[in-house]
Amino acid sequence: MLHKLHTMPILELQNLRKYFATQKAVDDISLTIEKGQIFGLLGPNGAGKTTLIRMITGIFYPDQGEIIFDGKKFDPLNDIVHIGYMPEERGLYKKMKIGEQALYLAQLKGLSKHDATTKIKEWFTRLDMDSWWNKKVEDLSKGMSQKLQFVTTVLHNPKLIILDEPFSGLDPVNANLIKDEIYNLAKGGATIIFSTHRMEQVEEICDHIALVNKGQKMLDGTVKDIKHNYKENLFRVSFSNKLMAEHLAIHLFQVKEKNEHEVVIKLDPGYTNNDVLEYFIHKGLHIESFNEILPSLNDIFIRLVEDTPAARQFQQITA
């Protein structure tokens, strides 16, 4: 616990609530996000992610609850300068020239014209966008304009960067580019909140995640911890020998899948990896690989979010 006293979390959400006429968009959510984290905010469409983000960026005001930004009560007017936000519904003034527009957006964030120009030039050079300065946004391809949008989001060196579905519509090359930039920014001390419903992207990039559904928080922890919480003791073992029926005893594990050289087993309660390894070795099998199968975030997500009796039962057990 001691290390936490050294750095204040960049963002603390305390019991936030936001209600609209027809629904409880955010229904008592609390989160803590530490500086330098790449934090994944996950959830299906309509879960309340966007509403939550709009409260963090000062676009909406919470009906109840507190937002603490960098140790102080969140003050939209002044703190907005330290936040960069790329919304899901994003665009730029089509008919405006790129350089001029980037300058305008940076100045709106509080940068001086001089500083903004310097920073824009730096980013443009780094991302190979120098020739774009006098082009109009409508002349760009979709991938190019996404790149531009990203640049305008991070131009003013914000402490907190919020990206809502940043990879949607990007080709793999540009997606990779943006991913690298995200890592760079985090290394440089910025905190990134990355909101998406695409789980595979999250597993790769985020260290810490929160899963939101129907306005409430379902999960909150590191990717590793969460996966371990939901593990089902599944293992994939492959052998150089051919598998025979007698190799697969029943009291140690259950067989979920098998083919000639590979088996997926679920450990019975009370038994460990080592027990299984000893057993196979004892049976004379040559083990080529032995891997735990952790559930993907996608699987966990589906399990938690699906409103089926099985899922609800599952939720009761893990709650």
Place this chain on the structure above:
Amino acid sequence: MNKILLIIQREYLTRVRKKTFIISTILFPLLYLGLIFGSTYIASSTSSVLRVAVIDSSGYFDKGKIERENLKDSSNILSLVNYSADSVKANYKALGYDGFIVVSPESNWEAGLKLSLQTGRTLGIESSSGVQRKLNNIWDGIKNEKLGITDSIKTKLEESTVTLRQQNFNDTTANSGVATGIGYAAGFLIYIILLLYGSQVMMGVMEEKTNRIAEVIVSSVKPFQLMLGKIIGIGLVALTQFFIWVLCMFLIYNFTSSLGNGVTANNVIGGVQAIFTSIDVPLILGCFAFYLLGGFFFYSSLYAAIGSAVNEDMREAQSLSFPITMIVILSIVLLPGVIKDPSSPLAVWGSIIPFSSPIFMMARIPFGVPGTVPWWQLGLSMVSLIIGFIFTTWFAGKIYRTGILMYGKKPTWKEMIKWAIKR
């Protein structure tokens, strides 16, 4: 505040640099110029000098009198000829005449003359009335001679006349003719500006939604700042365009009137001076500026609210803005009634309610303050307009902040009002 200035600057510059702005700003004065020159050219090329032969058997007309009149009015030339009527009729073209008049030998100066201008083709009314005027001038001279009316008697007769002028004893400088003219002009001007630029604001506000940049901007500035910046920026564009037009028309007017007849120019200048002495120019200019600005902010806020609520579809925007536009049009429709009786209840109350006050009050003010418009009415009207536009701006701000982030079905006015009331 700084951010609002940034927004104003951006809105202003992007619009002023657009080709459409430059074209429409230059086009209008060019059209005006073209109209003036075009019409004068057409007029002059079609109207040539009318040449009329006068066959006088009465002896009343002599060359001298005719020459003198010809000098005064050169749009037609009368010439005394010795030919017979028949030979002129047969040869008028060859002789260079358009027509002829026969004065019979039995003519009597006391009975007057009934003459007929014989022409080969039908002339317009203008041409024959010009000839009639000239003939009457000559005839007046002949009558005066016969009656023994000397020039001095003639002068005495002309000088003694009765003239009647209306005067408001509460406001001795007012002139109802001038006031009516200015009232109409001012009211109409404000009407045009409100409608034209109100809809520009509405379309300008839709820009953020169409480009889907609304959320990005609103994460840097408050929606209210964005809205205000847009309204002021577009208002300045309107002002610039308007100013250029007025300047161009003024220059064109001076230029063309200096080309034209010296007498006409002097008359106009004299007329303009008369206008300026009968009204309080600083007051009218000041009030005009106030009501123009106030009316603009009052209405463009409402137009901004509408623009933010609709989803890129111009027709949606037009149908929602219909009630607002109707109110403005109603003001203009009722304007003649206000000018006819500037102290009627319609005029008084209409010039206090902010919806119609910019147009109605500006129409009433030239009739005299405090004569027709007591100070308390003016004051109440101004305060009410200020409160009015503060309210519509606040109201629009609330609608705007919800509207620009909303994509989906078209809202009704009822829904929009709900947005305004909630936090």
